Amino acid sequence: MPALWLLLILILLGVIGYVVGRARAVRSAGGNVSDLHSLPNHYGSFVALSVVVPALTVMLIWLLAQPLVLNAIVSTDFPVVAIPENASVDLVMSDVRRIAEGLDKAEAQGVLDQSPLNTIADDAGALRGMLAGVGVALGADVTPEVLSASQSYRALAASGQGMMTGLVLLVALVGFAYAIRRTHKEFRARNVVEAGIKTLLIFAASIAILTTIGIVLSLIFNTLHFFRLHPASDFFQGLVWAPSFGGGSELGVLPLLWGTLYISLIALIVAVPVGLFAAIYLSEYATPGVRAFAKPLIEILAGIPTIVYGLFALLTVGPMLMSVFGRDGLGWMQAGTAVITAGLVMGIMLIPFVSSLSDDIINAVPQSLRDGSYALGSTQSETIRQVVLPAALPGIVGAILLAASRAIGETMIVVLGAGAAARLDLNPFEAMTTVTAKIVSQLTGDADFASPEALVAFALGMTLFVITLALNVVALMIVRTYREQYE
Amino acid sequence: MYDMNKQETAVTQKEIKFSARDVQVYYGDAHAIKDVSVELEDKTVTAFIGPSGCGKSSFLRCLNRMNDTIDICRVEGDIKLDGEDIYHKAVDPVQLRARVGMVFQKPNPFPKSIYDNVAYGPRIHGLARTKADLDEIVEKALRRGAIWDEVKDRLSAPGTGLSGGQQQRLCIARAVATEPEVLLMDEPCSALDPIATAQVEELIDELRKSYSLVIVTHSMQQAARVSQKTAFFHLGSLVEYGETAQIFTNPVDERTESYITGRIG
Amino acid sequence: MSDVMSNPGRGLQTQDARARRRHRAEVRFRAYGVMAIATGLILLVILLGTIVSNGTGAFRQAFVEIDVYLDPAKLDKKGNRDIADIKKVSTFGYAPLAQQALLAEIEARGIETPLRKAKEMKNLLSSSAAAQMRDLVIAQPEMIGQTVSFRLLASSRVDGYLKGRVMRENIAKDKNISVEQLDLTDALIQAGVITSGFNMAFITGSDASESRPEQAGIGVSMLGSLFMMVVVLVLSLPIGVAASIYLEEFAPKNRLTDLIEVNISNLAAVPSIVFGILGLAVFIQFAHLPQSAPLVGGLVLTLMTLPTVIISTRAALKAVPPSIRDAALGVGASKMQSVFHHVLPLAMPGILTGTILGLAQALGETAPLLLIGMVGYVATNYPGGLASGFLDPNSAMPAQIYEWAKRADPAFYERAWGGIMILLAFLLMMNIIAILLRRRFERRW
Known part of the structure; x- marks a missing residue:
């Protein structure tokens, strides 16, 4: 050493x-x-x-x-x-x-x-x-x-x-x-020392920028390398994902993107209504006692590592769905790992995410609007539905976009719960796979890092990064403008 | 002081709209309103005056049970609207508020269009059967709010885009659109400039013909200008209540006199 | 136009149809809220219940207690007790001794069984039993020739039978256990030869190969996680605090600092797997740091945690009222002194709370570790020292759980759930510390 x-x-x-x-x-x-x-x-x-x-x-x-x-x-x-x-x-x-x-x-x-x-x-x-x-x-x-x-x-x-x-x-x-x-x-030692410390502080602050630059560079260089070995048009327009390490792979991103979006959609269908209504109840109806009890409990769901949700999908939710929709039940499902399994479990994971963000947003709606509505003789639910929610809508949309970005980037749940087959299919009981799951499988095998089959993971990473970045930027912008409106 | 109130209210000739007996308001442990008894007349502007924190706004919020929205607030005593106890268990505060409208200190238009702001009340109370009915109600309310001419060409513009004075008149129009019998105003002009204040005061005088109005104000000049009756609150108690002219020229209680001459408050 | 309007004396206590409808809508809406909360809480209970009910099994283990005669004829053929010769006898030499000892025990207790051969005892004992005996003999060669009582691990099938995982109905095709062997197991349990006890080895032990789930433990990967957390703490706390101090106290309002701020809030939302790609490309491909090393894992998790630490530190700094800064500047302190002597100490509880929560997040993170090779590695060796703890390949708790979840033998699933219980216990502890810190030092200005 x-x-x-x-x-x-x-x-x-x-x-x-x-x-x-x-x-x-x-x-x-x-x-x-x-x-x-x-x-x-x-x-x-x-x-x-x-x-x-x-x-x-x-x-x-x-x-x-x-x-x-x-x-x-x-x-x-x-x-x-x-x-x-x-x-x-x-x-x-x-x-x-x-x-x-x-x-x-x-x-x-x-x-x-x-x-x-x-x-x-x-x-x-x-x-x-x-x-x-x-x-x-x-x-x-x-x-x-x-x-x-x-x-x-x-x-x-x-x-x-x-x-x-x-x-x-x-x-x-x-x-x-x-x-x-x-x-x-x-x-004047103090001035010099303080200037030096300030430089160190600036350097620490720029590590965040360096991280982003590092991410972008490592993705771009390897992606370009990949596109030299494999045409970009095949990657972006290909309908088939069939890597074979012997060569002659078909590496189309569309089936993976479809799987990603489909699973995220199911997750949001689960998480948004539950999370939103939970937030409405907590911020508008719940007594301080109930709030102090229920809010931290629901937020525990957000503190549980994703590997736990992955295992829950693989070993609990999958077999449970199989017993209802599988061969012994309705016969719709071939295996426990499927779009619906991963989607449901991911939805559970996102509930606290949606609820605590929406809770903040709803609390930021000024009381004067509620007072105005009550004074006109509206009930509490009318006030919420017709005044509070429309006022909070931009913020809530931002929160949902952030949740969507989280769903798209989630890895462990889909690696364990969604299956490995890349498919363009509408049946939620089929196994499908996602961008993140394929990044893992292409980079953890024995493939050599110079082959297109491994390098494609960087192109997938780039796709993932660009999509989530766009969602985050838009969502953060919406939330920020929303906050400023009521400050 | 209590006797004096009785004596004052006995002078009344007009029909009584609100009558309050021994009202107490608590915020948690704090006793905010003590033994207030008062009778408010129909088709009259009653002004509540007094120093900050004297309880005039709290009392105003008892009249349409807006205090219900504050968890720690507790109201005791009788408040009757047209002889009906508004704090009776069977009373639906929602229906009460449809009859007793309220305008707030800061203009609070909803983040919707001007039209939707005014139409909100009639819609939730089902006052209009058709779109034409609703259009008519909105126009009538905006005319009563003395803002129709300024906004008739941009009814679909957001209400939050208006100036402060316009916003407050829009809120008044929104309140009258549900056809209330009483209109409560909590310092309606404190966030407005003098010109907008003059417009709103003019409007208040106009509205007196159809409604009973209660206005909380910090400005004694405003109370003198717009009201016929005045109630002076001090430290949670109703000190003096009577004809505005009498209160301002010849107050009975020395605390009232001190306040009017600027020694307390 | 409407009944309500034409009737000025609208009663306050009588509800018309419309009011009743509105109130029903109110009740319904409220019920949706209650249902949402209940759904969240029920899911939490189901999740935790699943974890506990599946995971507690990992903390119990079936043992076989027998007296084994350490036969010198088998273990030290030359009879000279030379340690080099003793070492030449592999575990294959020891396994029959245990099997014979078990058979002898059965005969001594008069248990009736059609199994009469020592080899038929093989499926009852873990293959680690031989290694356990060999370790003892190598440590104490003088034991050869004596009869020693051992508490040997039972095989995974016997263990599963005790826990209800292995059932008579579905072992028809199982080569590793037979109905007769299960009958014998029942008898041995009756006789007190097979017992079930607390499984300390699961908490402290190392991972084992695919065929020996009964021996797998999470101890080594726990150390891997520990070394990673040390790296994360040592790097993310100072860097995070320094960056926050600059941004909150010194940074001029210009495009660059705006960019840094937007950048930090975006980095906090970048998927964790992208940080794994960064780690793979920069630390392993570019800088040639060792694969699977806790140092690299720690570096990747530091980059991932840094935005969280910065965001919470800035909130803590912001919560210190400007009057404190003014007071320090007013007595002639420099800006730097006012920050380091007054603002920072006051913000410290908030900063520590944020850092602990960031660490908790890093501790549970799996995806980036997959890419830098902390999975697929069988963590069988304890790190030899500090340097090897940071640099030698190791696993981490969540990576170990993932590894077990992927293995074919369901006996490993129990270990995975048990591992989750331990992981969650750590997370719970960290969160409790954070909450206590906040309660103890929280100030309202």
Whole structure:
């Protein structure tokens, strides 16, 4: 763990810097703290920040860049002839990295000393066996080219590690010296420290943006990669989803989108009336006692992890529906996993979501509107139906859109409850599958990441991201304008 | 003070619309209205005046049982409308409110069209059989609310788009559309500018011909301008009730005098 | 036009047909509300009831208590008690000893059964029984030659028979148990050889292979979840608080901060599986961090939890009245000092509550973990230390539950429900802490 050790050394240097900086500032004022421009802590913090922040930044950048640079160097040196047919450089490089990693592990466990590498290189199978022994399974035997590439990879990585350690320590020491030199009683340490802290705060705030950029970039690059291997028109217009890892897959998104929307629709049909009426009752009719009792209980449903709902669909609701609609009952259902199973369970999950959002929205309708309606002699239900709900309508629509987005993006319930067959069908008792379920199945198999069958998951992810993002943006906008209207 | 009330109410000549006896209002433990007894006349504007928190609005809200919508509020005593106890168990507050309309401090048009705002009451009470009937009721109400000429060309525009004064007149039109017998107004002009206030006051004077009006106001000038009878409330009690002219020129109780001359309130 | 209008003395106590109709509508509407609430509550009861009724079985386990003679002839053929030689005897060498011991027990107690061969006892004992004996012998080689009493795991079928999962009617095609064996089981229960007891190994133990559901436990994946939560806490609390302080206290109102705000509220609604894709692409494909490692899981869940933490932290900061800031600035504190010395401590209970709720959400999340390889991995080894806890492949509680739900043997479903009970117990605990924090420190300004 050299990186971890380096981190600890940096922290230690920072602490030393704090103590030294503080002492030096106090000394420069002749021990009279009130002569200092800033508090002694500020001088200490100034030195500590100067030591840690630049060094840590260098370290992070290095750690991120090193694998990329190593990859580039090693892959350009790799003899083209040694790349097997129907495999890409990426694929070979991932093998190289795995072997390097395995050799590192083997060395750490002391297995490597017993059998010198040169002899292993002659016997490719032995290397594979040895690596399997330390927990790195290889798909194929190791060619000498790959082995030598991975050896040079290891050497480069080791020297890179050393260079990084040196550079980071150098930066830290330079920061130390610079900060100590500037530490003097006239120095406005507080302003500098506060500016530094503010920069750190800004950096923290921009992590949210970086996350979004990361999501978008990782989706876009892999999606484009997929569209180079598989025509985009086939993906967006294809009516058949039939991946086959041997090649010649039909990867049409429409059956998946249909399954997603169908299940979400059923979920909303369950959740919206129940959730909305629950919200109306809680906000308009319930006594404070009933509200304090029922609201948290219903919201427990929202705190239950989706894996629980998935299991509930698979093991409870599915068999229950089978006993009514299955072979022993009406004969409409072939298996417990079906659109209706997933839809019903997802509906249960969404009830508290709809009810608590609508509850907030209904509570935001000003009392004066209700008073106006009561004063005209309307009953409570007339007031709710004809004044409160129309006034709250935009907000409620926003809440339902958010619920829809949640339904479309839900994974565990459909993975366990909806079945695996992609179908364009209207029968809710049939098994269908969704975008999210297929993302999981395409990325968790043994497929290699360069094949269209795996890359299609990124295109599916992109589709999912765009749809839910659009729903969220519209919904949040509606809700925000609605709130402002009554503020 | 109690005797004095009796003496004052005995002067009345017009028909009595509301008569209240020993009304108490509690908000939780707080005793907001104490022993209020008063008789309100038909075809008259009665003004409730008094300092903030004196209970005049609370008492007003007892008259159409709007206090029912507040959970912690409790009302005791008798309030009779045309001799019927409005707090009797069998009374439906919904029917009561159809007969006793109310206009609020802040204009509160529904987020619907001007037409639908006015038509709302007649629709829920089933006052119109046909669309033509409804159109007629709406037009009549808007004319009574003295706003017809301003809105007749844009009846389908939202009521919330009108100016403050127009909104308040729309709310008055909405209230008269259900043909109430009494109209309660809770500081109807406090959110309006002077010009809009003048328009609403003019309208109140006009409405007196057909309804019994009760208006809560902070402004003594307004009370003097629009009302025939005035009731002065102080600390939850009814201090003095009588002809407006008499209350303002020759009050009996010294608290009334202090308030009118600006020493308390 | 209408009766009501033409009759000015409309009575207050008499209801006309229309009023009655309106009141019936009122009652109906109210009933819909009550029905909705009742539906929600009933569903909650059904869900929790299903979990508890299916899951409690996982906490009980059938054991076989027998005295086994550790035969030196089988376990240490050379007779020199050399540990290297003893280790050479695999579990296959131990299994017959247990079977013979069970047969001997049956004969000693005079239980009548058509099963007369030691091999026919195989289906009563878990295949882990041999491993349990072997572990003891390797730890204490001097035990060889002695008769030791063991509390061995019964097989999953016997366990299921005790719990009512395995029934006589549907075992006709089952190769792993026969009617005679069930008769024998009944007799052994009578005799007190097969007992049922609390299953501590389920809570502390590790996952087992497909064929040994009776041995599977959630302990290792619980550690995996723990390491992930440490990562989430250590990263999301400071970053979330720093981001919120900037946005709430320092950020100028401009397009960039607007963008960040819209972005955060949108990130909070992005499907969790998308964060899994991000984790796969960035942490595993791009940065080459180890697959299935709690560190990567923690990083992904941090990104997912961060918006929740930021939103609740900002609400907590907003709830601190401006007068506190003014007071600090008024005595000459800098803006930074007023925030860190006064606003932040006052907002801390709210921030912690929000963070705990964010952690609870992260603890129950499954979908992103599927993509970074925390499923499909059989978590059999306890992490060896801190570093290996973060970096070595592991599972997590929800991923382990998913794994069990996918397996073919229904005996694993019971484990999955039991796992859910443990997961929900953790979530309940976190929520209670959050509620107590809020109650204890909540301030009204």
